[in-house]
Amino acid sequence: MSRPTGDTEPSEFGFQQFPYVQEAPGLDEAQLREHYGWFRGYYKARPRRYFDLQRWLNQARYGQSFDVYLARSAWYAMGGIAAGAVFGLAVAWLLAASGVVEGLTNPLAYDGAVVYYIADYKALFAGAALATVFAAAFGFGTWYVRYHYPRLVVSSRRRNIDVTLPHAIVFMYALSRGGMDLLEVFGVLADSEETYGEVANEAEMVVREVELFGNDMFTALRNVRSLTPSENFEQFLDDLLSMLDSGGDVTVFFEDEAESYLEEARDEQQSFLETLGLLSEFFVVLFVAAPLFVIVILVVMSLLGAQTLAELTLLVYVMLPLAMVGFLVLLDTLSEPYVQPEVRFGDDEEDIESGLALLWAVVRDAIPGVRPRPSAATAMSAECQSRQGSYLAHRRRRALRATLADPLAAFRAKPVWTVAVTAPLAVLVGWGFVAAGLATPTWEAMLERPIPTTTWLFVLPLLVVLVPLSAFHERKRRREQYFATRFPDTLSILASANKMGIPIDEALGLASRWSSGPLSEEMATLRNDLRWNHDTRSGLRSFADRVGVAQLSRTMTLIAEGIRSSTDVAAVLTIAARDTKERFKLDRERRQELSPYIAVVVIGFLVFLLVVALLDAAYLAPIADAQAEATAPAAGESDLPLSMTAVPVEAYKALFLHAAVVQALGSGVLAGKLASDDAFSGLKYSIVLLVVAIATFALI
Template sequence: MASPLVFAPLVAVLGALFALAAAPLAPSIDRSVSRLSLSAFGRFARRRRDANPDQVAALQGAHVPQTYRVYAARTYFYATVGALAGSILGVYLVASVLVFLGTASEALQSRFPAAVQSLFVDGVGGFAVGELFGIFLASGATFGVLAGYAAYQFRWSMPSYRAGERERRIDASMERTVAFLYALSRSGMALPEVLRILARNREVYGESAEEMGVAVKDVDMYGADILRALGRLGHRTPSEELAEFAENLTSVLQSGRDLPGFLERQYEYYAEEAEAQQEQFLELLATLAEAYVTLLVAGPLFLITILVVVGLTLGDTLTFLRFTAYLLIPMATVGFVVYLDSITETATGGATVDEEDSESASRFQSIRGRPARTDGGQTESASTPLNRQRLDVYETLRPILYRLRNPVTVIRESPTVLLYGTMPLAALYLAVQWWPLVAAGSTDLAAYDGPLVHAALFVLGTFTVAYELHRRRVKAVEAGVPDFLDRFASTNEAGMPVVQSFGRVVGSDLGALSTELERTWADVQWGARIEHALGRFRDRTDTPAISRVVTLTTNAMHASGDLGPVLRIAANEAKATRRLERDRRSELLTYLVVTYIAFFVFLAIIVALDVIFIPNIPVVEAAAPTDQVPGGGGTGAFSRTANLTQATKDAYSLVFFHTGLVQAVCSGLVAGQMGQGSVKAGAKHATVMLALAYGTFLVLA
């Protein structure tokens, strides 16, 4: 028996790897790793900075919160640890293989080539000490180099990948960002203040606002002038579009030319670019739709058909069919959906909380802070700490109580919350249905899949209803935004004050938006400031379009009472966005239909194999001679169909059934991602396809 000391290096390696994996979650470990890395590789990393400008640019573009010296030193440290760990693990792996070869059974030994079988007799003991040392040295060096190189490449590929993702998001949000800059500069606000407001609303305007925040930080925290900050922004950003815009903006500021005129031209340019990019995206989506139908629908279908024929003529292929149904199709679909999500994701805005506009953020600030002493020097009363504790408990429980008192409203505003209730109910249903089967020791998978399908339909169906109600409410509210802005701008340009203009617009018919505007107007009539009322209106609707409108309007009010030009710009931007969404929806409807047709073809062929092809193959209880088949003479490959028993036919039927169900869910998710740009929207299509597939097999099979 081997000594426990033999496994000491293995335990040490696993402990070191675990510590490195826990470093991002434990600040003390993370600081220790940084100190060790800098002490070992800090000087070398500093010298390599000038030789690796691409790595420096990737770190800056990805907004990695570490300097190049720290990140590079940690990378070298990880690569070194990876090389050592790979070397030690390689030695243990090779030793385990040698021990296994020496103790393998004769039946297993016969399956290996003759060159390998010679090792079974000798095992580890058949090698001299020098030979073993050479084997371990070669294996350790090989695994060590591979592990170190993989760790090094992975560490440097992550900033490049993040920078590329940020570049795509910045380019996608440039149109709305430039529209925001143009609108506020048109109102008379200074550019540095406009950039500050933009940086505070990065959740609304996306990655471009995040990038502008770098320039704002240079001005406010480090004392740089706006020209130098914009110059640094152009060098640091991963987006060529933003770099060019920053360079042109710097030139305009230096020359003293008309800034609003420049921003207007830039906005028109990015609006045209958005249309061109959407055309390119639709062309790419058309290619991806064809690729999906070919590779992930027709491809598995052809593969299944070939495997069935081969399995019935030459040998058992049930294992490959199960691999195709349970692993290949789901994994390929997940990869395809992730890729679709990466190219369709845009910088959507949510509700932000501005410290100047939020009353609730500062309403109880004095109560929570340290109480001031009175002039008489008396401290707080004995009941004050208790009242503060009660207030803290109330503030903690208030959102929970609101959800409990208004479950329908919460589900309507956030459909994902519904899954927290339906999934436990589905799990409870499965436990009730499966427990008698488990207690009876049943191993028939066909008895388990019925309740699983019922639970899946329940979860997907209820989420579909909630999500569709939420989506339609949001779309209905956003549909009235362009008309609202147009009318608001017209009344303001006619000379009405902001509050009076808003009240006049509320009385007009704006569809679903009118209800929310009436609530906002009631808020104003009860004494709230128009900025605060609009902020609560934004929080209630919680849509990207409303968030952008409210952010722009409330900030323009601080600059000037003449909101007409600003609102007109926002109206044009909202109209352009609506037009692009409408064009995209009409184009994507074609691909949605293609996905449904491909699924129906897949389901029809699978059902035909299960209902027509398999039942018509002769069944025998035992293997017939290899030179004939039941019912007549025959030789060749088809003679092996005599080995098809009823159990085998049932196994094939079960795989076909499961394949149809898996393909239904996968096709539904792809249809949602392709048709509406969201996997959540795919729940509707997955529910429909899953119900059709399940009902078809129940009726025909």
């Protein structure tokens, strides 16, 4: 197969990484299909049609060409077609068995032999139609998802790179300040994937270009620049290439870039805060003014004789919750680029089982002959195997005793795990109220006694779940904020002490004595770890895992690698302290700017609650009294208009109460998401607003 002359390859994100394929449609397509198969040959003959897909595959680091990916997608789509056809036939069989197919009639005015023929074989034609529809839907859906999935991977990588790039630049600045050359800096960054995520993967590509393919640094940076999915990282590499071309100082460049990205982060945060301010106003309109307007209109229409109960039910139970969930998803999507990914350094060989796995491991160790045998890769003498097994069994027993001695430690580390305990307990609480006769789980009981029924069956069981979850979450959040507030000053103290000639372990001892609370304990633990194990990198990483703050984890990586690459420990600590202080200052400014939004959401809820409570007390209550008088035996003939006697007062009372409950839960969660970008932080507001709503309706 000859290669045509001329420039036929794309100038950017081209196919040069893969064997050349002919571009002209139909040219040697038969040979391509014969050599590569029908699907791959078809796609190989049309490379420009799938130009975007190949770019997405390259940027997602899939490591395969578009024709291989599309050939597999075609087979998956054929499997989806088969599955859809089977599903359609199953649906048709169920409809035919239930008599739905026999009840179908001709919707057209045409009447002829074809119509009678179809009527005689309704089940057959229904099965064929449903099988065709579902087969097409499943097949096209599978193909569409497979085709666009690399695009989603690229988008995720882009967001991760944009979030971690400023921290990675500071990290590279610390390493360069310690004397590393540019290739070594990218090598250390590539080894820190658990800390810097996709930026580390991009750095690994640079190292691979140099060490594996033999390119020089300039060419390697240019190749990675052409394939990175992040425009910010692309701009950074452009600036780095310009600096290398002009012979500038790499350390000074990294320092300038770190300052530049810090200023850019401030500008982006200010723009994001303005967007949140606009969304808070949108919240008042969408979740306070609009529902109140609709509720008042529907209630007035019911007084005029219209049947609006179905519309109000749809608003309270469907539209309002879905709108709040959609608004929460919108806030989460807008906040995602500013979220710091969680960082954990725990090594697999040092991990100890937890929970049921730990309990089973202890039981297994106690049963002779059940302990798993070592693999061939870890073959050792019988005596060594026995000693190793005894040591591991001792560690598991000690870990189990520690877990049993502090069973709440798991909840403090992962507050969401409380739901596994409180959710069954909430069901038991609700069942207990029903068994005690305090509430009846029927719609009639809800209409007759809406407040006690809602309280016993829904509110109190919900509080059983929300209160522990919120309590443990707030405890964890306050602990993280404590470390975030105190640690930058501690780093400054360590840097100052090291400048005076005090070794790092002794400086940690001084910092632990000058500090108080959990930080003092962690500093003392870190000092002992460094003194006993003589492993600075492992000790700092263990400290980061115990603290559990994403920014501090990156700071620990910066310090560990900076100390390893430089003898000037004070300079590394100073860089880390300055970067940490600036980042936490940004976080503090954001919390201060967004705190008033909590008041906006709470006031909006109180306005909503006031209006529905007034409608209940000043509108529904008089109508209920009038209806009661009109239906009394001594009242004789009713003087009330027919429309007023038809108003479902009890149903409206229950709907108003449930609307207030939905508003309380949603408003609290949205307040937490607006103020601190954490929906769980809004649970405390939801709990208070929920109690206020129930108390208000109980008192009116």
